[in-house]
Amino acid sequence: MKKYYFFCFLLFSTLMYSQKKSLQTKFITEKISLDGKLDEAIWQSVPIATDFVMFQPDNGKAIPENKRTEVRVLYDNEAIYIGALMYDDEPSKILREINKRDNFGAADFFGVFINGYNDGQQNFQFFVNAADGQADCLATDSNGEDYSWDAVWDSKALITSFGWVVEMRIPYSALRFSSESKQTWGVNFFREIRRDRQKYSWNLIDNKIGTFTQQNGTVDGIENIKTPTRLFFLPYASFYTYANAYQKTYGELKGGLDIKYGINDAFTLDAMLIPDFGQTKYDDRILNLSPFEQQFNENRAFFTEGTDLFSKGNLFYSRRIGGPPSYSPEIKTNEEIIEKATTVDLYNATKISGRTKGGLGIGYLNAVTQKTYATIKDTITQETRRVLVEPLTNYNVLVFDQRFHKNSSASFVNTNVTRNGSFRDANVSALVWDLNTAKNTYNLSGNFEYSYVNDLEGKKDGINTTLNFAETSGKYRSNFGGNLVTKDFDNNDLGIIFETNYYSFNGFTSYRILNPTKLFNSFNTNINGYTQFQKETGKVQDDQINWNVNTTTKKNNYIGFGLQYRPVEIYNYYEPRTEGRYSIDPTRFGGWFSLSTDYNKKFAFDFNPSFAVLNETKRRSYGFYLSPRYRFNDHVALNYEFNFFRQNNNKGYVDSSSQNDALAPNTIIYANRNVVNYTNNINGKYSLNSKMNFDLSARYYWSYTENKDFYKLEDNGRLSPYVGYTDNKNQNLITWNLDLSYNWWFAPGSQLTILYRSNAAKYDNLIKKDFGNNYTGMLNNEDLSHVISISVKYFIDYNQVKNVF
Numbered sequence: 001m002k003k004y005y006f007f008c009f010l011l012f013s014t015l016m017y018s019q020k021k022s023l024q025t026k027f028i029t030e031k032i033s034l035d036g037k038l039d040e041a042i043w044q045s046v047p048i049a050t051d052f053v054m055f056q057p058d059n060g061k062a063i064p065e066n067k068r069t070e071v072r073v074l075y076d077n078e079a080i081y082i083g084a085l086m087y088d089d090e091p092s093k094i095l096r097e098i099n100k101r102d103n104f105g106a107a108d109f110f111g112v113f114i115n116g117y118n119d120g121q122q123n124f125q126f127f128v129n130a131a132d133g134q135a136d137c138l139a140t141d142s143n144g145e146d147y148s149w150d151a152v153w154d155s156k157a158l159i160t161s162f163g164w165v166v167e168m169r170i171p172y173s174a175l176r177f178s179s180e181s182k183q184t185w186g187v188n189f190f191r192e193i194r195r196d197r198q199k200y201s202w203n204l205i206d207n208k209i210g211t212f213t214q215q216n217g218t219v220d221g222i223e224n225i226k227t228p229t230r231l232f233f234l235p236y237a238s239f240y241t242y243a244n245a246y247q248k249t250y251g252e253l254k255g256g257l258d259i260k261y262g263i264n265d266a267f268t269l270d271a272m273l274i275p276d277f278g279q280t281k282y283d284d285r286i287l288n289l290s291p292f293e294q295q296f297n298e299n300r301a302f303f304t305e306g307t308d309l310f311s312k313g314n315l316f317y318s319r320r321i322g323g324p325p326s327y328s329p330e331i332k333t334n335e336e337i338i339e340k341a342t343t344v345d346l347y348n349a350t351k352i353s354g355r356t357k358g359g360l361g362i363g364y365l366n367a368v369t370q371k372t373y374a375t376i377k378d379t380i381t382q383e384t385r386r387v388l389v390e391p392l393t394n395y396n397v398l399v400f401d402q403r404f405h406k407n408s409s410a411s412f413v414n415t416n417v418t419r420n421g422s423f424r425d426a427n428v429s430a431l432v433w434d435l436n437t438a439k440n441t442y443n444l445s446g447n448f449e450y451s452y453v454n455d456l457e458g459k460k461d462g463i464n465t466t467l468n469f470a471e472t473s474g475k476y477r478s479n480f481g482g483n484l485v486t487k488d489f490d491n492n493d494l495g496i497i498f499e500t501n502y503y504s505f506n507g508f509t510s511y512r513i514l515n516p517t518k519l520f521n522s523f524n525t526n527i528n529g530y531t532q533f534q535k536e537t538g539k540v541q542d543d544q545i546n547w548n549v550n551t552t553t554k555k556n557n558y559i560g561f562g563l564q565y566r567p568v569e570i571y572n573y574y575e576p577r578t579e580g581r582y583s584i585d586p587t588r589f590g591g592w593f594s595l596s597t598d599y600n601k602k603f604a605f606d607f608n609p610s611f612a613v614l615n616e617t618k619r620r621s622y623g624f625y626l627s628p629r630y631r632f633n634d635h636v637a638l639n640y641e642f643n644f645f646r647q648n649n650n651k652g653y654v655d656s657s658s659q660n661d662a663l664a665p666n667t668i669i670y671a672n673r674n675v676v677n678y679t680n681n682i683n684g685k686y687s688l689n690s691k692m693n694f695d696l697s698a699r700y701y702w703s704y705t706e707n708k709d710f711y712k713l714e715d716n717g718r719l720s721p722y723v724g725y726t727d728n729k730n731q732n733l734i735t736w737n738l739d740l741s742y743n744w745w746f747a748p749g750s751q752l753t754i755l756y757r758s759n760a761a762k763y764d765n766l767i768k769k770d771f772g773n774n775y776t777g778m779l780n781n782e783d784l785s786h787v788i789s790i791s792v793k794y795f796i797d798y799n800q801v802k803n804v805f
Contacts, residue, residue: 021203021217023049023187025073028081032074036158036167038083046072049189049217052200057521057552059207059514063200069110071189071202073219078228078799079171084110086191088163095194095600096130096159097634098687100695100743102137102147104129106600106631108194110157110166113139113216115186116177117357120214120406123186124151124175128166131634132157133690140308141211141407142434148304152232152749152795173230173799178357179265182223186216195600197521197556207514210472211440214406230262231798234749238276238791245782254278258302267354267362272302275346277322279741279755279791287703287733289652289675291574292498295319302349309353309363309399313413313430313447316397317496320417321367322346325389326424329374339375344390346370359403367395392420395494407436417493424455426493441473446481451490462489462500470508478509487535499574502541504532522552539571539582558596564612565589575653576668576713583651583670584717586615602631619649623677635688641681650675651719654707654729664712670719671707671729678702678771691745697738702774704732704767728765736760736778749795757787 026046033040049071054061063069066089074081086108088094097105104127111127125145127135134155137147151174157166177183189202203217235257243249256274263269281299288294296319298304303318310316322344331337349367372390377383394417401411411432418425430449436442446467453460468481487501510526517523525548532542548562566588573582590612597604609624623645631637655669684696707729711719742754760783768774777783 021049023047023071023073023217023219025075025080025219025221027221027223028074028076032081032167032169034154034156034167034169036156036165038072038085038165038167042074043072043083046074048072049202052189052191052202053204055190055199055201055205055207057198057516060204067193069189069191069200069202071112073187075222075225077225079169080114080175080222082112082166082168082170082189084166084168084189084191086110086163086165088193091159091161091163093195094130094159094164097631097637098131098690099129099133099685100687100693101133101150101690101745102135104133104135105637106194107131107133108164109135109192111190112168112170113186113188113190113213114170114175115213115216116175116183118184118186118216118218119357119359119403120186120211120216121359121403122355123188123213123216126151126153126155126168126170127190128155128157128168130157130159130164131690138306138308139213141213142409143308143311146306146308148301149306150749152797154748171228171799172225173228173232173262173797176266176354177227179227183225185219185222187219188216197598197600208473209440210436210443211407214440227262227265228799229802230260230268232260232749233796233798234258234260234793235796236276236791236793238278238789240278240787240789242785242787244785263352263354266356267352268306269350269352270302270306271348271350272346273348275302275322275349276791278787278789279753281697282699282737282739282757282759284699284701285733285735285761286701287677287705287731289705289731291577291653293496295496302351306353307351309361309401310351310365310397312399312401312411313432313449315413315415315428315430315449315491315495316365317494320492320494320496321349321395322369325372325374326419327389329376329387329389331376332378334380335376335378337374338377338384341372341374341389344369344372344393355401355403361399361401361403363397363399363401365395365397369393369395390419391423394418397494405436405438407438407440409434415491415494422456424453424493426451426453426490428452428491428495436472439473441471443470443472443479444468445470449489449491451488453488453490453493460488460490462486464489464491464497464500468506475514476509476511478507480505480507482506484535499532499541501535501573502532503535504530504542506530516554519554520551521554521556522550524551525549534571534573534582537571540568541573542566542570543568556598556600558594560594561592563589563591571717576656577653578656578668581668581713581715582717583713583719586619588612588614590621599629604629616649616651619651621645621647621650636684636686638682638684641679641683643677643679645677647673647675649673649708650705651711654710655725655727664724667722668713669722669725670711670713672709672711673705673707675705676703693743695739695741695743697740699735699737700775700778701735702733702771704730704769706730706767730765730767732762732764732767734762734774734778736784747795749797751791751793753789753791755787755789755791757789758784760784 024047052063052069068087070085072083095106097107099105107129109127109129113123113125123139125137137145138149139145154169192199205215237255240252254276259271261269283296298318347368351365353363355361373386374389396416398414403409413430415428428451432447435444449464464485466483470479482505484503485500508528512524527547529545545565550560570585571582592610594608596606606627611622625643627641629639654671657667680700682698686694710722710725712722738758740756744752760778
């Protein structure tokens with residue numbers, strides 16, 4: 001009999017957790033006051049969403065009665081309203097750190113996930129934390145959560161004697177749904193109790209299944225609502241004051257307009273007229289010794305917001321638009337460049353994106369950049385001339401992404417760059433697929449990409465294709481796959497790629513716990529391997545085996561470690577910077593350790609040491625990352641980061657001679673060198689409230705490479721001593737950046753920003769190993785540039801102002 005009851009209990013639990021929950025809503029005509037009190041009588045007349053279950057760490061466990069959560073949903077002709085009661089028997093312990101938008105820090109939060117088509121493909125997610133702050137994002141299983149997407153909506157959170165309350169008003173203009181008279185929306189509600197690091201959802205999100213967006217419940221009863229006119233204007237004005245030691249202080253006034261227009265229920269047009277990126281975060285520049293360019297993060301909102309479609313196939317690197325000029329001017333021996341542009345200005349940029357009810361996503365992005373010139377001076381005649389380094393250029397990205405069976409997709413992607421006149425043009429097309437079984441247990445993904453480039457040197461084309469198969473559910477997961485890139489594949493006009501002319505194989509297997517144990521809240525270990533071969537010769541270009549362990553303890557501290565092993569010598573075809581040549585890199589063994597203490601505590605820190613030993617005399621590398629952080633109170637926090645990394649007896653390219661060099665024609669020169677890097681970052685914030693913040697961000701970076709011996713690269717890839725080389729090829733880079741800003745969200749979607757910025761950079765061949773003097777030397781008036789800027793952006797919703805006109 002006991003076995004019978006036990007079986008019934010398991011069956012009931014399985015059915016309860018596997019079925020989608022449903023909640024009924026109600027149409028209202030009365031006005032809801034967004035005060036966080038839920039004191040309107042209409043709130044008591046609708047059913048309650050309750051019986052939350054844990055998502056992490058103990059997946060499926062019911063929420064305790066003293067932490068129960070109750071959610072109600074109402075709607076009218078303009079918006080949907082969510083009222084949530086989060087009970088807590090110790091309300092004084094509710095964490096409520098104040099932070100800027102999309103950054104909750106140490107605070108409890110409540111969220112609602114909405115899918116207007118109920119197709120399991122994409123959630124619009126809205127969060128409110130216990131400090132009354134907001135966050136929002138777009139979420140898909142393929143791209144995760146994209147917090148660069150911002151909507152305009154209202155909310156209020158209050159701490160009470162029984163816990164805390166959230167009241168939300170989300171206008172239909174912030175959502176996407178069909179025009180049908182009767183609607184069923186996919187919905188889930190989410191809560192984190194931060195001090196316990198416990199996350200709960202209304203409809204169970206089963207962590208055995210490799211999907212998040214398909215595990216919503218539903219809200220029923222929405223009828224006869226109309227999709228609103230989605231027309232928003234964001235005019236802005238900025239004033240900049242520039243100062244440095246080499247020119248007179250001057251000011252500059254800028255203004256512009258961004259437009260968002262809902263073409264129909266599915267698609268939105270974004271247009272940026274007269275762009276202003278003056279307050280964009282600075283780049284973390286490094287001393288780059290590799291044969292490849294440094295890749296920078298995108299910090300411009302237009303190119304980060306809602307761009308999940310454009311990331312398909314990884315063909316789009318938005319920093320190409322408005323980046324450095326494509327061409328370097330040729331100068332004579334008696335000439336010098338006296339004015340050289342570091343970036344190319346934009347005329348405008350537009351994008352159209354959205355998805356139909358049938359699952360077809362369409363993305364189109366277009367940007368036009370201006371002609372850009374360099375100024376060259378003849379040092380003898382003093383005459384100057386202008387040389388075109390970037391013509392008028394048009395950039396296009398087009399994406400068709402068809403989703404089906406709620407968990408799979410196939411995409412076509414095209415990027416095109418057309419330059420006016422006799423300059424390089426480029427086109428890349430790709431097919432991309434991501435296929436999952438009905439139960440989300442297995443995945444087949446890959447792509448086939450074709451590039452075509454036409455410039456003065458001729459035409460070339462190439463392919464890049466990958467195929468991967470993975471097991472994506474349960475405790476044990478694995479995948480394996482391969483990649484082929486031909487020699488002439490080139491997507492660098494609007495994308496970025498480092499290595500070509502190879503084929504590779506990769507494999508991965510992992511084990512994880514799905515529920516906590518006596519020691520760990522989470523535990524994951526994996527072994528992965530990767531091998532790469534040069535396509536023509538079949539020589540091994542890369543070969544490595546990695547073992548990693550990642551854990552979270554019962555006290556919410558993260559501990560991880562890993563070992564890395566390269567068991568064979570590899571043929572490096574990239575470091576020589578000469579086609580067909582290679583150098584041989586030795587076998588390698590390394591490891592890392594990582595500790596991150598609980599951020600809930602006022603004081604926490606991250607510590608991450610690493611090392612590597614190479615099979616050459618005294619060739620070693622080691623370093624560590626240390627980041628203490630302290631939260632003084634709910635308003636003030638400070639975080640310091642120090643990163644040190646050193647390579648002893650590193651071997652790398654420093655110079656090469658031409659075929660016409662009489663002493664050493666076609667000689668590639670390597671150096672035996674020590675490479676040292678120091679990075680210091682300070683980040684701080686003072687939040688007056690959830691809408692008004694002061695932020696500090698400072699970075700001091702120093703890196704140098706000191707050459708000790710020089711070698712000649714032989715045809716067999718080995719190095720032999722080269723004693724006749726005397727050029728100073730040491731490198732020394734010091735940079736300083738400081739941003740101090742004040743941000744005030746004075747109205748929904750509207751922002752005032754005041755920014756002070758200082759920066760300096762010094763690059764030379766002279767190494768002074770004095771950390772303190774190098775730092776203070778950067779802060780003198782001669783090297784520093786200063787900018788003070790004030791920017792105002794005002795959000796205008798056509799639906800709110802149409803009656804005025």
